[in-house]
Amino acid sequence: MINGQIREKEVRVIGFDGEQLGVMPTRDAQKLADDAEVDLVMIAPTAKPPVCRIVDYGKFVYEQKRRDKEARKKQHIVEIKEIRLSPNIDTNDLNTKINAARKFLGKGDRVKMTLRFRGREMAHMANSKHILDDIAEALSDLAVVEKAPKVEGRTMTMFLAVKK
Secondary structure (H helix, E strand, O other): OEEEHOOOOOOEEEEEEEEEEEEEEEHHHHHHHHHOEEEEEEEEEEOOOEEEEEEOHHHHHHHHHHHHHHHHHHOOOEEEEEEEEOOOOOHHHHHHHHHHHHHHHOOOEEEEEEEEHHHHHHHOOOOHHHHHHHHHHHHOEEEEEEEEEEEEEEEEEEEEEOOO
């Protein structure tokens, strides 16, 4: 809220240079802002009393957008990468999948290892848990098991995340 939109009786005012001007009636704060030919902007409406700042509103909005844009640039969105396996996977194929998981974890993403069962493979689900355990052990230097291997229907899944 700016200028006439502020309906509070008293506000805490921060001056143009960032110094505290204290708690005063809104009319007096608005007069100070008008004398300086700038705006009175409410920056903390939930505080008791609300905090207002004497500032050029256009410049204030521009700098706020610039700060938000910089913050978005620096953040990293963690994605979940899925690697699918079958229970009768060979050693070299397993090593290839482990290297792919290592690459994803190196980028900071989480990895979902999915072991899919088809047909008669469903009868031997318990015997295939060792595959996911081997993967967790091979990646233990840079990853931690976030969710242990769990059977859901025709699949067994395990989540890995980067060690902190």
